Amino acid sequence: MMSPLTKIRVTSLLAILCLICFVLYNLFLIISGDSYVLNSETVDGMHEHVISFIIVEFIYQTIIVGFMVSIFYQFYVGDIFSKKNLRLFFAIGFVFILYPVYSYMADLIIDLFFSLEQKSGSFTLNLSLILMPQSNKEHIVAGITILPIAYILNLGREIKSELDDYI
Numbered sequence: 001m002m003s004p005l006t007k008i009r010v011t012s013l014l015a016i017l018c019l020i021c022f023v024l025y026n027l028f029l030i031i032s033g034d035s036y037v038l039n040s041e042t043v044d045g046m047h048e049h050v051i052s053f054i055i056v057e058f059i060y061q062t063i064i065v066g067f068m069v070s071i072f073y074q075f076y077v078g079d080i081f082s083k084k085n086l087r088l089f090f091a092i093g094f095v096f097i098l099y100p101v102y103s104y105m106a107d108l109i110i111d112l113f114f115s116l117e118q119k120s121g122s123f124t125l126n127l128s129l130i131l132m133p134q135s136n137k138e139h140i141v142a143g144i145t146i147l148p149i150a151y152i153l154n155l156g157r158e159i160k161s162e163l164d165d166y167i
Contacts, residue, residue, distance in 0.1 A: 005078060012076040019065045019072075026058055056106060060099075067092045081157040089150035096143030 002010070030051075071088045079085070 008080070009076050009078070012072040015072045016069050016076070019069050023062055023065050026061065030054060030058060053106060060102065064092060064095055067095070081153065081160045083157070086150055086154050086157065089146060089153060093143045093146035093150060096146060097140055099143075100140065 067088050071085055071092075074080070074082060074085050074088075
């Protein structure tokens, strides 16, 4: 039977590998040009704006994945109750909670560009990029769920430091 620390290491390593695969797959979609499809009526200048939006979304995803990989790496090395993990959990929680603001602003800017440059006809954009988790509600729920974990981690860190002082 595996020890709890070994279980943490194995699952953390798997999480790191999955997150890296997630980012690499989206990078592949962006580089290959398979990340979006525009209808034939769309103005040629729209492609730059669409790829700009996709790159901004990819950067957002990479930041969150970077935070998560950092946390799982800390778990992998056995540093579970550290201040760095606490800060990373808070950062992830707040980034998720603030996603609707980012999403609203990005939609506003994209709509402005599309309305200025589109001469006529309808506009259709199909994204193949894997978005996480794909809606404002899910981002807010994820952020609200992650923040208590950060507080619990902080409490565990404080209890561990008090125990270390007594020993």
